[in-house]
Amino acid sequence: MKNIKGKVITVTSSKGGVGKTIFATNLAGVFDYLKKKVLLIDMDLSCGGISVLLNLEKSKTIYNLYDDILNNRFKDLNDYVYHYSDNIDIIPSCKDPRQGNKIDGKGIEQIISAYKSNYDVIILDTAHVPSVASLVSLDISDTILYIVTDNMQDLKNTASMLTILKDRKKDNIKVILNNSYRNEKNYFSRFDIKSVIKNNIDYILPNSMFIPNINKYLMDGKILVLNNKLSFKNNNDRDLLIKIGMSLIGDDNDEK
Numbered sequence: 183m184k185n186i187k188g189k190v191i192t193v194t195s196s197k198g199g200v201g202k203t204i205f206a207t208n209l210a211g212v213f214d215y216l217k218k219k220v221l222l223i224d225m226d227l228s229c230g231g232i233s234v235l236l237n238l239e240k241s242k243t244i245y246n247l248y249d250d251i252l253n254n255r256f257k258d259l260n261d262y263v264y265h266y267s268d269n270i271d272i273i274p275s276c277k278d279p280r281q282g283n284k285i286d287g288k289g290i291e292q293i294i295s296a297y298k299s300n301y302d303v304i305i306l307d308t309a310h311v312p313s314v315a316s317l318v319s320l321d322i323s324d325t326i327l328y329i330v331t332d333n334m335q336d337l338k339n340t341a342s343m344l345t346i347l348k349d350r351k352k353d354n355i356k357v358i359l360n361n362s363y364r365n366e367k368n369y370f371s372r373f374d375i376k377s378v379i380k381n382n383i384d385y386i387l388p389n390s391m392f393i394p395n396i397n398k399y400l401m402d403g404k405i406l407v408l409n410n411k412l413s414f415k416n417n418n419d420r421d422l423l424i425k426i427g428m429s430l431i432g433d434d435n436d437e438k
């Protein structure tokens with residue numbers, strides 16, 4: 183088995199409601215399937231939705247973790263993670279957005295470095311707003327997964343943001359065109375989208391991944407890809423997610 187440790191993957195976008203959180207939880211599900219230990223951190227510190235989405239009891243949050251590290255009360259990593267499944271641990275976002283505002287960039291870096299060696303993969307699910315948490319997440323990640331949709335405003339904003347990110351000369355951005363977050367026909371072609379964002383599209387989540395009764399599954403707090411009864415319309419979609427997960431780990435091995 184390939185040996186990777188603490189690869190940080192940040193899921194981001196220029197627009198809200200484009201499927202980042204659903205994709206990030208599914209990606210965690212894929213790594214669970216691949217028997218990789220994964221830590222999913224909700225970096226949307228103002229109104230993070232993972233704990234709500236997955237019906238986690240919010241005992242401790244990223245704010246408690248930050249506060250305890252700051253005040254030397256931090257002892258055991260496990261005290262702050264929610265064990266969702268054998269391989270998936272989750273650190274929920276703050277209970278109160280005012281707490282989120284208190285967490286600084288250094289605190290976020292300390293949190294990631296404290297947990298890095300205990301996991302194969304750390305997934306950071308960010309808010310689309312350029313908050314401190316989002317910017318630091320982008321900065322410290324090994325791979326940035328940039329979710330775009332065929333919305334022109336989203337694409338234009340993405341083009342500007344990609345220009346800024348590419349200035350860092352890190353070459354670690356993968357663009358994902360999400361055609362699955364709503365059941366509408368795409369207006370723009372793949373060619374149009376590429377020319378607006380001036381970037382390649384690395385992966386496409388097809389419209390067949392749209393789940394009509396998604397609210398039922400969200401009510402139950404299920405990670406979609408882990409729920410066999412649900413599956414997508416066809417197994418190819420599940421296989422595609424697994425392929426994306428594997429290539430993300432493969433990238434890491436190529437670099438080392």
Ligand SMILES: Nc1ncnc2c1ncn2[C@@H]1O[C@H](COP(=O)(O)OP(=O)(O)O)[C@@H](O)[C@H]1O
Nearest residue numbers: 198199200201202203204362363391392393396
């Ligand atoms: N695969 C999907 N099938 C059906 N609806 C989806 C899918 N992915 C996302 N959505 C819809 O989009 C909404 C926003 O998704 P979410 O992941 O919370 O976006 P973001 O994190 O980017 O704000 C979801 O509540 C759901 O209604």
Ligand SMILES: [Mg+2]
Nearest residue numbers: 202203226231
């Ligand atoms: Mg979200």
